[in-house]
Amino acid sequence: MKGRIHNFNAGPAALPLPVLEEIQAEFLNFKGSGMSITEVSHRSKWFDEVAGDVTSRVRRLLKLDESFHVLFVQGGASLQFCMIPMNLLPEGQSADYVNTGTWAAKAIKEAGIQEKPVKVVASSEDQGFSYIPKEISFSPDAAYAHITSNNTIKGTQWASFPDTGGVPLVCDMSSDIMSRFFDVSPFGLIYAGAQKNLGPAGVTLVIIRQDMVERVPEHLPTMLKYTTFVEHNSMFNTPPCFPIYTIQLVLKWLEETIGGLEKMEEINQEKARLLYQAIDESEFYKGTAENKSRSVMNATFRLPSEDLEKQFIQEALKHGLGGLKGHRSVGGCRASIYNATSLESVKALADFMEEFARKKG
Numbered sequence: 001m002k003g004r005i006h007n008f009n010a011g012p013a014a015l016p017l018p019v020l021e022e023i024q025a026e027f028l029n030f031k032g033s034g035m036s037i038t039e040v041s042h043r044s045k046w047f048d049e050v051a052g053d054v055t056s057r058v059r060r061l062l063k064l065d066e067s068f069h070v071l072f073v074q075g076g077a078s079l080q081f082c083m084i085p086m087n088l089l090p091e092g093q094s095a096d097y098v099n100t101g102t103w104a105a106k107a108i109k110e111a112g113i114q115e116k117p118v119k120v121v122a123s124s125e126d127q128g129f130s131y132i133p134k135e136i137s138f139s140p141d142a143a144y145a146h147i148t149s150n151n152t153i154k155g156t157q158w159a160s161f162p163d164t165g166g167v168p169l170v171c172d173m174s175s176d177i178m179s180r181f182f183d184v185s186p187f188g189l190i191y192a193g194a195q196k197n198l199g200p201a202g203v204t205l206v207i208i209r210q211d212m213v214e215r216v217p218e219h220l221p222t223m224l225k226y227t228t229f230v231e232h233n234s235m236f237n238t239p240p241c242f243p244i245y246t247i248q249l250v251l252k253w254l255e256e257t258i259g260g261l262e263k264m265e266e267i268n269q270e271k272a273r274l275l276y277q278a279i280d281e282s283e284f285y286k287g288t289a290e291n292k293s294r295s296v297m298n299a300t301f302r303l304p305s306e307d308l309e310k311q312f313i314q315e316a317l318k319h320g321l322g323g324l325k326g327h328r329s330v331g332g333c334r335a336s337i338y339n340a341t342s343l344e345s346v347k348a349l350a351d352f353m354e355e356f357a358r359k360k361g
């Protein structure tokens with residue numbers, strides 16, 4: 001392949017081209033340090049500026065007030081599945097979980113391993129996780145209510161967040177953080193592995209409210225306690241400097257080139273509209289998620305046969321369209337259209353889909 005493809009990977013996923021170019025341009029000599037960002041001390045003024053700026057950008061973009069802490073943790077979203085019940089679910093209390101697919105199920109499992117009481121208050125398993133449950137009764141005395149805002153594998157997404165009656169929401173936003181603006185006030189904790197919509201793999205953004213920090217038990221291993229990250233500005237040990245730096249550039253692009261989250265959401269909506277139109281207009285493609293629960297980030301669809309799906313993915317790649325294979329657990333096709341995937345790429349995909357359906361349908 002000469003040049004870059006239209007990248008529809010689910011994660012690790014596309015990064016904005018101007019960000020990659022900026023990394024390349026300053027890679028050998030970062031801001032006059034004579035070193036690359038991967039070679040400077042995490043206690044140096046160079047990295048200090050990166051860490052300060054990325055935190056300010058997260059705060060500005062999501063309009064976080066002083067009660068929220070912005071943390072950078074390793075171990076992926078998967079470690080958060082474990083840290084959340086460990087830190088936020090006190091003895092004698094239970095937490096509510098909504099099961100909307102693979103990632104939610106893994107979060108539930110990690111609480112179970114610690115023998116923490118969890119209640120699955122709603123599930124869409126009855127229909128193969130093809131929808132987001134509605135009218136959920138949350139327990140008024142739950143320590144928190146856990147949801148997965150975007151279900152990367154099944155292609156469903158909460159269009160708006162549920163009313164928990166004041167119970168703090170804890171949310172896995174790995175695959176849609178920074179794709180739209182939302183009100184953070186009902187959230188006690190938000191987490192997102194970086195490799196979908198923020199940057200490279202290796203770091204997880206955690207946003208935690210002060211009242212949740214106050215619950216953290218004293219006697220937990222140092223690196224598994226949110227308080228360690230809060231007290232040491234995520235620098236108790238060496239942080240993943242390069243992923244954090246890349247997130248800084250991605251958020252700068254989001255603020256300064258795109259123009260913020262409302263603008264990003266508009267573009268994302270337009271991309272999703274085009275893609276779902278390509279799916280719906282033809283009898284050839286079948287979306288797998290219920291219409292009202294469809295994800296703006298991951299469109300999942302099937303073709304009339306597995307053989308045609310294979311051909312579709314192969315031919316697409318020949319046209320410079322990559323990453324269209326569905327998750328190995330479900331098969332089919334999936335186009336992930338995160339922030340960095342341009343409208344132009346989605347148009348190219350929609351055109352290809354129309355042509356492929358005409359040829360094979």
Ligand SMILES: *Cc1c(COP(=O)(O)O)cnc(C)c1O
Binds near residue numbers: 011077194196
């Ligand atoms: C990818 C993904 C995960 C897993 O993230 P890791 O960083 O690999 O642990 C968890 N939740 C959601 C919603 C995801 O999309």
